[in-house]
Amino acid sequence: MSVAKSYPTSRSLPMGLFWAAALVLVAVIPWITGSTFHFHIAIMVCISAMATGGLAVTAWVGQLSLAHAAFAGLGAYTSVLLVTRFDLPVLLGLPAGALVAGAVAFVIGAPLLRLRGVYFVLITFALNELFRLIMLDVPALSGGSSGIAGIPKLSIFGMTLSSYEEVYPFALLCLALVMGLLVLIRKGQLGRRFGAVEENLALAEASGIPTARTQNLAFTLGSAIAGFSGAFLAHYVGFISPETFGFQLSVSYVIMLVTGGRLALWGPLVGALFLTPLPEFLRGAVEYQHIIYGVILIAVLRFLPQGLAGLPAQLSRKGDRS
Amino acid sequence: MSFLIAQSLINGVILGTLYLLMAIGFTLAFGVMRIVNFAHGEFYMLGAFGALIGVTWLGLPYPVTLALTIVFAILFGAVIERLVFRPFRNDELSGMIASLGLAMILQHGALILFGPDPQAFPAMVSGVFKWGALIVPKSRALALGIGIVILLVFYLFLMHTRHGRALRALVQDQEVAAVFGVRLEIMYPLGLGLGIALAAVAGGLMAPLFGVSPFIGATPLLKAFIVVILGGLGSIPGAALAAILLGLIESFTSSFVSASAADIVIFALVIGVLLVRPAGLLGRAEV
Amino acid sequence: MSTLLEIGGLTKRFGGLTALSDVSFNVAEDAITGLIGPNGAGKTTCFNLITGTFSATSGTIRFRGQDISGLPPHRIVQHGLARTFQAATTFPKASVRENILRGALLRHPLGLGSMLFGGGAARRAEQGARDTVDKVMEALELTEHADRAAGTLAYGHQKRLGVAIGLATRPGLLLLDEPAAGLNPDEVDRFGSMLKEIREGFGVSVLIVEHHMRLIMRVCDHLVVLDHGEKIAEGAPDRVRDDPKVIEAYLGADHAK
Numbered sequence: 001m002s003v004a005k006s007y008p009t010s011r012s013l014p015m016g017l018f019w020a021a022a023l024v025l026v027a028v029i030p031w032i033t034g035s036t037f038h039f040h041i042a043i044m045v046c047i048s049a050m051a052t053g054g055l056a057v058t059a060w061v062g063q064l065s066l067a068h069a070a071f072a073g074l075g076a077y078t079s080v081l082l083v084t085r086f087d088l089p090v091l092l093g094l095p096a097g098a099l100v101a102g103a104v105a106f107v108i109g110a111p112l113l114r115l116r117g118v119y120f121v122l123i124t125f126a127l128n129e130l131f132r133l134i135m136l137d138v139p140a141l142s143g144g145s146s147g148i149a150g151i152p153k154l155s156i157f158g159m160t161l162s163s164y165e166e167v168y169p170f171a172l173l174c175l176a177l178v179m180g181l182l183v184l185i186r187k188g189q190l191g192r193r194f195g196a197v198e199e200n201l202a203l204a205e206a207s208g209i210p211t212a213r214t215q216n217l218a219f220t221l222g223s224a225i226a227g228f229s230g231a232f233l234a235h236y237v238g239f240i241s242p243e244t245f246g247f248q249l250s251v252s253y254v255i256m257l258v259t260g261g262r263l264a265l266w267g268p269l270v271g272a273l274f275l276t277p278l279p280e281f282l283r284g285a286v287e288y289q290h291i292i293y294g295v296i297l298i299a300v301l302r303f304l305p306q307g308l309a310g311l312p313a314q315l316s317r318k319g320d321r322s
Numbered sequence: 323m324s325f326l327i328a329q330s331l332i333n334g335v336i337l338g339t340l341y342l343l344m345a346i347g348f349t350l351a352f353g354v355m356r357i358v359n360f361a362h363g364e365f366y367m368l369g370a371f372g373a374l375i376g377v378t379w380l381g382l383p384y385p386v387t388l389a390l391t392i393v394f395a396i397l398f399g400a401v402i403e404r405l406v407f408r409p410f411r412n413d414e415l416s417g418m419i420a421s422l423g424l425a426m427i428l429q430h431g432a433l434i435l436f437g438p439d440p441q442a443f444p445a446m447v448s449g450v451f452k453w454g455a456l457i458v459p460k461s462r463a464l465a466l467g468i469g470i471v472i473l474l475v476f477y478l479f480l481m482h483t484r485h486g487r488a489l490r491a492l493v494q495d496q497e498v499a500a501v502f503g504v505r506l507e508i509m510y511p512l513g514l515g516l517g518i519a520l521a522a523v524a525g526g527l528m529a530p531l532f533g534v535s536p537f538i539g540a541t542p543l544l545k546a547f548i549v550v551i552l553g554g555l556g557s558i559p560g561a562a563l564a565a566i567l568l569g570l571i572e573s574f575t576s577s578f579v580s581a582s583a584a585d586i587v588i589f590a591l592v593i594g595v596l597l598v599r600p601a602g603l604l605g606r607a608e609v
Numbered sequence: 610m611s612t613l614l615e616i617g618g619l620t621k622r623f624g625g626l627t628a629l630s631d632v633s634f635n636v637a638e639d640a641i642t643g644l645i646g647p648n649g650a651g652k653t654t655c656f657n658l659i660t661g662t663f664s665a666t667s668g669t670i671r672f673r674g675q676d677i678s679g680l681p682p683h684r685i686v687q688h689g690l691a692r693t694f695q696a697a698t699t700f701p702k703a704s705v706r707e708n709i710l711r712g713a714l715l716r717h718p719l720g721l722g723s724m725l726f727g728g729g730a731a732r733r734a735e736q737g738a739r740d741t742v743d744k745v746m747e748a749l750e751l752t753e754h755a756d757r758a759a760g761t762l763a764y765g766h767q768k769r770l771g772v773a774i775g776l777a778t779r780p781g782l783l784l785l786d787e788p789a790a791g792l793n794p795d796e797v798d799r800f801g802s803m804l805k806e807i808r809e810g811f812g813v814s815v816l817i818v819e820h821h822m823r824l825i826m827r828v829c830d831h832l833v834v835l836d837h838g839e840k841i842a843e844g845a846p847d848r849v850r851d852d853p854k855v856i857e858a859y860l861g862a863d864h865a866k
């Protein structure tokens with residue numbers, strides 16, 4: 001007999017402390033090793049986790065978006081253009097990117113979200129491709145296929161974050177904000193609504209939940225987070241092109257989400273944490289990286305449908321039974 | 323002007339045939355197994371490499387190579403169905419996500435085996451057919467001819483054999499088909515295998531025209547995707563009509579307007595059709 | 610008894626098929642009204658039209674004198690018209706308590722801020738809703754399963770949970786689509802008694818679709834009979850039972866089987 005968790009979840013405190021300590025331990029690794037490369041990897045983990053967190057919000061209402069990279073791109077281009085052409089501070093460029101991505105998602109969300117399951121995946125796939133094609137077609141804005149290089153670095157209050165060591169704390173802060181938002185969504189009444197919509201849309205609607213609006217809210221929030229992460233990425237890496245935000249990036253977000261756990265609160269973080277540094281462990285066999293991603297994805301789908309974040313629960317359930 | 327139109331028409335039909343070969347497999351996998359196969363383009367790529375190996379390494383005649391490509395693709399498809407897709411039979415979304423992983427594995431596997439550089443495929447025939455001002459390279463005519471023959475054989479298989487009828491029954495209605503004794507453990511691998519074989523043979527046919535590299539699968543996948551959405555997911559007649567239509571549109575627009583503008587219009591059309599008629603232009607209006 | 614729901618000339622066509630044709634009837638306050646008819650008669654379609662799942666081809670639907678046609682389902686529940694589904698539908702991963710709570714929260718609306726950040730309003734809303742949940746669980750005898758995942762319940766319990774979720778929205782009229790289908794005879798009897806208790810305890814009127822004639826005859830105050838999308842009879846249960854048209858519709862359907 002399985003006992004369901006009732007929302008909001010109350011996890012046993014010692015386990016929570018254990019995981020929090022583990023997370024802190026992982027987060028300080030770059031400072032311990034002092035390796036620039038580790039700082040870079042850690043920053044990339046933060047960016048990926050933010051983006052995947054956005055994807056998770058949409059997934060929590062039962063929709064999987066393959067246009068997530070396009071929204072990241074929308075945020076990136078918004079911030080870069082505002083910063084380079086209108087001298088907006090980068091610190092404002094990031095939320096502006098989120099705002100524009102969220103606004104676009106809100107407008108197109110209403111008709112889009114009437115499609116469900118694979119049909120929604122297909123239309124978002126087409127949308128991502130349309131975004132890439134349109135951006136390629138307006139080189140005056142996007143730099144065309146050669147992209148935009150020399151993007152201003154991240155800076156806060158006039159202070160440029162020029163080294164990896166300086167960017168990392170800011171990346172951690174941003175990630176904490178995004179994860180904080182995810183926690184608020186998940187633990188509050190909104191999470192209850194999302195759960196209802198994800199589990200049984202018709203019943204949710206019949207219980208008085210405005211399902212269309214709820215899904216659109218999730219899509220808007222999730223895409224806004226994508227826009228934020230895309231803007232961060234642009235200012236961190238210093239180069240973007242329409243190809244940066246193509247199908248492959250959307251797929252890699254999906255892989256991180258599914259590997260971490262599609263419906264788990266901490267799934268996006270776990271997925272990004274597990275997959276982003278993976279190439280680092282494959283020294284000398286980097287060409288196998290994508291093959292391993294593919295194998296992990298299929299294996300997780302098959303054997304860990306709750307993702308890695310659901311692994312402890314899955315193991316303890318097995319333990320109980322034996 | 324009328325010459326330009328005729329030339330565009332012929333090019334459009336050639337493109338349409340290629341797209342149809344790609345789209346039928348894609349739509350068959352969806353119709354039979356409810357799988358949206360994002361790895362479909364990679365089988366085109368593998369088919370092209372298969373043909374390259376047959377013709378240049380093993381020195382086999384081109385037609386024999388194509389036949390072998392088909393046989394191996396069917397077997398490979400059956401294996402893939404067993405290993406990758408079978409666990410997700412009742413879960414469309416997971417099956418689709420799994421196909422994303424499969425695509426990565428196949429593409430990067432090919433990258434490791436063959437390297438990233440495009441490889442030339444020896445010309446199978448040379449010269450052109452000329453009718454007045456109209457020019458068709460013989461290589462294109464060959465691809466078109468074989469493609470049409472394969473499509474015809476496949477059509478006859480679907481319409482007039484037991485397995486073909488079973489496949490069509492599955493596309494129509496899974497439950498009814500199962501009640502009437504259609505054996506899923508045979509039909510699923512067969513459906514996927516045949517679909518993959520059509521993609522692979524398309525790769526083998528187009529290899530002499532476009533060359534071979536691990537990255538050539540993306541475009542045919544996109545085209546199959548467009549055709550299948552316009553024609554209606556799971557609908558073979560819809561795919562046939564949409565493939566020819568897309569081939570003609572592309573051929574004409576590239577003669578008269580910029581290709582990138584045409585692509586944008588086509589994708590906007592795809593999105594519009596999904597929104598308004600998710601079952602395709604010809605399909606019944608229900609999701 | 611005053612009229613709660615007025616259906617006037619309701620028609621629904623699916624392409625060429627007329628699933629419901631010019632159907633009119635009233636549902637009285639404080640009554641249990643039965644909507645019966647052979648398979649495919651149009652009963653579920655009628656529910657779907659009333660609750661806004663489909664829009665009617667033509668006709669009017671008035672609830673407490675107000676025109677509710679064209680409203681989306683979640684707005685119609687707010688008006689006090691809740692429904693259950695023919696299949697056993699629940700939120701399978703959530704606990705029984707959580708399932709019912711999701712319905713009960715309808716009567717405790719919150720702004721987006723409170724939904725995200727919690728606070729006093731959210732806490733009061735949840736407390737209020739939990740009171741309703743306890744009451745509903747008690748009435749439908751689900752209390753002992755409160756913490757189990759809905760998807761793991763026995764079929765009969767899942768069907769009851771469906772009714773509980775609808776009841777938790779505190780409707781004036783509860784529409785039940787074959788709530789007793791798949792239950793064993795004892796469970797059917799028990800369900801009949803529950804239904805009567807619910808009507809008293811929650812002050813709710815009921816429109817019920819059922820094939821269990823014994824249950825219908827026992828609990829219903831009034832019957833409406835559909836066949837092939839048309840209303841063929843209406844009236845007190847024992848009167849309707851003896852109506853030759855009704856007998857023919859059912860016997861015809863039986864012979865067809």
Ligand SMILES: Nc1ncnc2c1ncn2[C@@H]1O[C@H](COP(=O)(O)OP(=O)(O)OP(=O)(O)O)[C@@H](O)[C@H]1O
Binds near residue numbers: 626628647649650653
């Ligand atoms: N969404 C739909 N699209 C097309 N036809 C439909 C749809 N829903 C119902 N129908 C048709 O409308 C008719 C009435 O169906 P309905 O489900 O209302 O019957 P019912 O009285 O509830 O039957 P049952 O007792 O079997 O539940 C049937 O012929 C059915 O096939």
Ligand SMILES: [Mg+2]
Binds near residue numbers: 652653654695
């Ligand atoms: Mg019914």
